[in-house]
Structure formats: C-alpha cells, structure tokens
Amino acid sequence: MIKVNRYISVIGGAKCTERERELAEEVGQEIARKGAILICGGRGGVMEAASRGARQAGGIVVGILPGQHREEGNPYLTVALPTGLGNARNAIIACAADAIVAIGGGYGTLSEIGLALKMNKPVIGLDTWKLEHPVVSCGIRTASNAQEAVELALFLISNWKGEPE
Amino acid sequence: MIKVNRYISVIGGAKCTERERELAEEVGQEIARKGAILICGGRGGVMEAASRGARQAGGIVVGILPGQHREEGNPYLTVALPTGLGNARNAIIACAADAIVAIGGGYGTLSEIGLALKMNKPVIGLDTWKLEHPVVSCGIRTASNAQEAVELALFLISNWKGEPE
Amino acid sequence: MIKVNRYISVIGGAKCTERERELAEEVGQEIARKGAILICGGRGGVMEAASRGARQAGGIVVGILPGQHREEGNPYLTVALPTGLGNARNAIIACAADAIVAIGGGYGTLSEIGLALKMNKPVIGLDTWKLEHPVVSCGIRTASNAQEAVELALFLISNWKGEPE
C-alpha cells in the first residue's frame, strides 16, 4: 500500500485563457509525476486542464464541487465530491491541501488564496493576483513556469513548520 | 479511463463492537468488489474497518475528516480530506454519496441518516437506529448482511429517480 | 446593556399540521417571555409559527437560511441570515443553540436532532421522532406541552455540564 503524503490544490477560473489552460495542464502533469494528489474545485477552465494533465500522467484527481450534483464535475476527476456548500467549499480546497498553486483566476481564486494563507499553507502563483497591504506581506510566492511552481510547492511542503504566526 | 459512477458512504461510530467491525469490513470489501468508491468520515471504528475492507479488495477510499489535520485519518484512506468543518462535514458525507450504508452508530450517524434521507438518497441499515414518527415513514431500509446491504444499495442507485417523492 | 445568555433552537418541518403550528407558536412565545433568543431555520411551517410567536411576545428571532437569498426567510425574523450552505446549515442551528425544541418534523429535523445530541445539547421533543437503537439511548426528552418544553429546556441549560459522555 503506497502512502501518498502530499496533496496540492490547483486553483483558477472556470473560464480561462489559452495560456492559463496550458500552464494548468503542465502543473497537473507535474503534480502527478511527483506522486502527489491533485485537489481542485472540479469544474471547467483551469480546474479541468489541471485535472486532464494529472490524469494523463497517471495521477489521482479529487474535485470538491460546490453544488449537489456529481454531473457538474469535469470528466477527468478520479473522485468527484458534490458538497452542496456553494462558495464555502473553497475553504475545503484550502484546508485539504498541503500547498496551493494559483493560476490566473478571479474572485473565487482570490478567496482561496486568502483562506490558504490564513491557514498558513504555502501559496505559489502563476500569473495571478498581486496583493499589496499597508502592513501585511503579500504571502504569495511566484514561479515562472509549471515545473518551478510544483517543485517550489513540494519543497515548501517538506519544510513546512506548522501553524506559527 | 474507467468511469466509476457509484459512490457509497459507509457511516457508523468511531467506537464500535466487534460485530460492527466485521460487518463494516465486509461492506467495504463488497463495495470495492463492485467497483464503487467508498466514502466515509475517515476516522476509526466502523469507518476504519470499512476502509480496510475496501483497500484489501483494491478499492478507492475517501475520508471526509472533521478536523484540520490529515493525521486524524485512518491508515486505509486513499484520499484523506481534512475539512475543518467539524460536524457539518456530515452533510458532505451524505451529499457526496449515491447511497448510504449505516452500521450501528450513535448520534453522528443518526444525523447523517437524516441528512441523506432529506436529500432523498437511499439509506440501508445494519443493526442501526430504528425510527418512528407520528406521520413520516422511517426511510431506512434494512439488510441482514453485508452483501445484501451493498447489493440493495447498488440496486436502489440504478433505479434512483432524483429528488421529488 | 442586557446580556441574554440563552439561545433555543426550534426545529420542525417547513410544512406542518395545524396542531404543530399552534405548538410552535406557543413555544416561540414562551421562549421570548423568558428572555431567551429564538434560533430557527428561518423558513415556513413550524419555523414561521415559532418566529411569529416570539415576535408577538417581543423576542429576538434569528433565521439561519439554507439558500443565498434573504427573501426566502419568513416575515417574522429579526435577523435573517442566508448562508448558502444548503442542508449543512442544520449543523449551525444545532451548534448555535444551548438547547433544541423539536416539533413534529421530517428528515431535516431528524438530522438536527442527531447533530444536537452529538454536540451533547439538550433536545426536547413535542410529537416528534421516536428513536430506538440496539445500544445507544434515545436522547430526546419529551414534553407534553409548549410551556413544559421551554421550562425543561431552560432547566437543562442552567444545569448543563458541557461536553463529557
């Protein structure tokens, strides 16, 4: 029984650009190649592209769906979980991950970034939100391509010290 | 890519009797043998026994955990998802399933039975709560052993007509 | 600033009998007369009748709604809170209460009874579910009328010892 210890959530818009789609697919492939489990919101756009990439590379993909029906999931999910929680399911996508990779994305993605940072999880961004605050540091680490993003995520997971701050 | 369409939640106490443990293990095995995905609350007792059974038979097991830490999951989960939702995670265990098998169990199990019936999902009981109400029918169907329970669950899933009633 | 310390959730069906409606209205009145805050699911039937009773007696009524729109609340709510959580909002109705009064009710009510008992909160039943279990005690205390139900709830709250068991 192989013990897989690392879970990475990929977050981003249900609608996305072609470049985001390509990035997401590569990120999904990298996650699967490293033997990590991919979590996502289970729907289209970035979520679907990442799911497709991970499945192509033989990985496990978990979709945490906002609605009550499994049919809203994309076709690449290994496990599709309708939650019925609406946007509150974003908290699960952050909580269930050891690290998060954000690709593009809109306000839903922004909320997941906030939730993940609040839970002190590493967040790696690819072409996503830039945050500025009078006092608090931004918190998002940037990567320049898919491979770097996943390697950084795995590095930060292995050095994760828990919930200080 | 094999499409697995059926998800069965097994619910029951984190503490349980030896008989419940045996029943749960058999139910888990049967679910896996039929190619369905097993969902559970991810912890000990009935949940752990069902998980062990399903993994022994080569199945996929998803644990929807109440807390924030993956470590609270039992060692047989394929996918362990900390939700941070506490008891509200019981609603996901009901929502994400196509049918529910209840084995023994206490008040948490009772709440999951209620949530599943509210969502009009088939609930099959093995040595679990008996419900009586002045007007409403009980809703739980009983089975006399593990194999019967899983067969009944799959039969009811394949005949499921959706949400009215 | 008056400190109100006691919160009682009244649970029951969105559809109900005339007798349940009368019971609920009286329960709502009693809760308000005792200076406690009434929590409910915010919708029709038992929830609306209890809300009306409490408002008539000058009380505060909080409706925890399953959907995203305040308009689904009944007209007697002092505070109407759309949660967007669907049935998972039932866990809040149990968690936010010091005691629960169940009047009639269907599967949703059953789930709230289970959640409240799981959280070790007192549950008082009026013409509601009867529960039997091979090992676990039922947990619901019965009252014969509205006044008795609320008095028993307040008595049990004042003697509440917290989460053991």
Added chain:
Amino acid sequence: MIKVNRYISVIGGAKCTERERELAEEVGQEIARKGAILICGGRGGVMEAASRGARQAGGIVVGILPGQHREEGNPYLTVALPTGLGNARNAIIACAADAIVAIGGGYGTLSEIGLALKMNKPVIGLDTWKLEHPVVSCGIRTASNAQEAVELALFLISNWKGEPE
C-alpha cells in the same frame, strides 16, 4: 414591526492598530444610525470595535463565530452564533451581507473580500488590501473615512442589480 432591510458586514483583523479600531468604531456607529444591521466575525480587534460602536448607537450586532463556544464572542454582540465551521464561516459573513466594509485586516479579511466579490456584493475598503490582476478589475471601492464608507455601502445596496456582471 419595523422591517430592517439592510445588512452590512464589517471585516478586519482580530488584532488591529489604534487607527483601525477608531475607524471600525465609527463605521459601527454609522451603520446603527442608518438603521442597518451589523454582521461581523464576532471576535476582537476590528470586529469588537465595530460591535461596540453599533451598540453604543442602539444597533443590532450579529457575530458569526468560527468556533463552537459562544464565549469566544466579544461582549457587544446582540446575537452571538457559534458555527463550528472554522474559516468556512467567512463564506457566511459574505453571503449574509448586502455590502461589506473592510478595515485593514489580514489573510482572513482577504478571503472575505474575495468571497464577497465572487457573490457580486459591494466591497468598500478603508486602509485595506490593494489588489492587482493581469485581467480582472480589483473590485474594492475605497472610501476615505467611516461616514463615506457606510454611505457608499448603502448607496450601492440600493442600486444593487443582482448577480450577473
């Protein structure tokens, strides 16, 4: 029976600067003076200051608490609701509001801003996060003082067109 139609959530850190505390207290006062209901996370810092301001001005204050215990609420709440949902309760703070005023704040506040914008609710910021995105507009409207923030919130509520965009 006065019908109060407007609910404003005030979000910000459980720890905050003296200036944020003053701003929050004034925002709370303004909300109460306009007859709106104040929603917040129910804890210290910005939440407590806003609650105190609203109560001083005779308003109703609702605290949506992350934990299971009412005692974690600040002393100025009219209604204190423990949810047991942890950070997922942030989705309720956004969902239950007609508009949101963000004062300073950290990652939790950022998540609430994202959730509110996702739900297409007006968000007014006072010394809070600045957001930049390659494609999406920031979404936060800024105000220069407490009175302006609340007036803008009420104006946007009265002109709110619903969920498209």
